[in-house]
Amino acid sequence: MTKETKNPEMTESGNDAQNENNAKLAELIKAVFHNGVTALKMFFDEVTGQVVNQERLGPIFVFQVKNESQQVYACGFFLQELVARFQSGNDPAQWLSSFYFDLMEEEGGKPLPKPPNGEVETKALIDGKLVPHCIESIREEFAPEQVHAGLGIVKEHGPVFEAGFPSIKDGNNVCAVPLQVLLTHWLLNRNPADILIRGLYNIKEKHGSE
Numbered sequence: 001m002t003k004e005t006k007n008p009e010m011t012e013s014g015n016d017a018q019n020e021n022n023a024k025l026a027e028l029i030k031a032v033f034h035n036g037v038t039a040l041k042m043f044f045d046e047v048t049g050q051v052v053n054q055e056r057l058g059p060i061f062v063f064q065v066k067n068e069s070q071q072v073y074a075c076g077f078f079l080q081e082l083v084a085r086f087q088s089g090n091d092p093a094q095w096l097s098s099f100y101f102d103l104m105e106e107e108g109g110k111p112l113p114k115p116p117n118g119e120v121e122t123k124a125l126i127d128g129k130l131v132p133h134c135i136e137s138i139r140e141e142f143a144p145e146q147v148h149a150g151l152g153i154v155k156e157h158g159p160v161f162e163a164g165f166p167s168i169k170d171g172n173n174v175c176a177v178p179l180q181v182l183l184t185h186w187l188l189n190r191n192p193a194d195i196l197i198r199g200l201y202n203i204k205e206k207h208g209s210e
Contacts, residue, residue, distance in 0.1 A: 033049060046066040047065050058079055062077075072109045074110065074112045075190065125183070141200075142200065148166055150162060152176060157178045162175070173207075177199070182195065
């Protein structure tokens with residue numbers, strides 16, 4: 001009987017704390033969404049957006065803009081990166097808009113790609129587009145230096161994309177990013193190779209290669 005007895009005051013207090021945290025998160029999401037739309041409207045006349053919740057990565061902000069020809073370009077962003085950018089004061093409007101100017105180099109509009117349906121389509125997308133793109137981007141960025149790039153398995157995270165420098169012998173010379181994270185970036189019209197390239201530059205910096 002004793003093990004089943006709960007302190008109602010503690011339970012109520014826990015619920016209150018959870019409700020307060022949920023309310024704060026909702027206010028934060030609302031503020032970030034407003035700031036995102038406001039920032040993009042400094043460069044584009046028509047801006048719309050929505051917030052979706054990704055189980056592993058949390059709230060994702062998807063903003064759509066139109067060019068002069070009314071063609072739609074969409075891109076997604078993560079809560080933490082938007083909060084960090086807006087708090088930094090480092091011209092968040094310019095940073096946000098840069099993604100869309102890059103997308104607009106492709107004529108005809110670029111809405112978010114259709115997510116793969118099932119394991120077969122997911123594997124085809126990863127093997128046929130995602131992995132080759134990351135390998136090509138990494139090797140192009142660091143040419144003529146030799147860079148290892150390919151798939152691997154990490155016990156805690158499952159399938160990952162690994163990239164590293166064989167020339168670095170001491171300490172960590174590899175960065176690994178879960179495939180699910182890279183795939184999410186791809187489906188948000190973000191360049192998944194950017195994460196890996198930043199990780200590789202961090203490795204070079206730690207080893208005094210820069």
